Amino acid sequence: MIQRPIPDVTLKTRVRDESLGGPNPFRWEDFRLRDAFAGKKVVVFSLPGAFTPTCSNEQCPNYERLYEEFKQFGVDEVYCVSVNDAFVMYQWGKNLGLKNVKLLPDGNGEFTRRMGMLIDKSHLGFGLRSWRYAMVIDDNVITHWYEEPGINDTGEDQDPYGETAPEKLLEELREPA
Template structure:
């Protein structure tokens, strides 16, 4: 079930294009994740959803705050993927004042499903969402994996947060010993 490489998925994003003019100068643009991450070392973290409490008050702002510290340990970019559409992710970014972390929409959950992290939160009215996880991706290969406990606890109202905290990931990257996680990346 665990992947050593990220799946080949294209996300539907919106990009500003001032040539369009008007109140909404954005156009659709496909973002091929494997192309985006090729030749780069990035952090990708995923969370249950934009505008939710832990995601908005803790996790995303903390990654934004520590962005420069990640750059010092060789990280080329930090990305947040959520099972939300491009419009929601854009408004969430504005609300949070995020400008270093790139917020990516996985509106249909294709990436999240292929990562094995799509869960049913319908009991909370959310529908299908992502479990909270994070990874370091080096040229499309997952080198470090961080996942909150309890993904198999169906129907649980809990939303654990700790393993995927940016401080935890930063410590792992600063440690010279290789730390993969997820049963050592499924025994490579």
């Protein structure tokens, strides 16, 4: 994955727009990943699903907690991608009280599929979801890659978390190039 450009994908997001008025003042907005990440250094981590235990209790809160440390290493933004729709991602962000980590809905799983990380969790009633991975992207090129072991294993369901923890990424970013 290292030195590969990210896929050219557009995600469907919802953006608050007070000019719409009413109880749900949000409009649809296309989020073109390559346009948004052009000329920037960003951290992107992906997880199986909003409101799931490890994602909600550890992974997303840990990236939020360490956001300022990422900024110290020249990271412009930290994004979380999940195969969930924009409505679920918005409510999850509110529930977690996120202020810094930006949530990106990959509702159709297109980005995740093109990253080679789309897995079938139908046996749990989840359908297609993302495997847990993280990366540093510099001007649309992957410079650091992390994924949890076991993506190709069969049998018992696994949901490891460790290799994609923000501390791992920060440890590598601290090391001189």
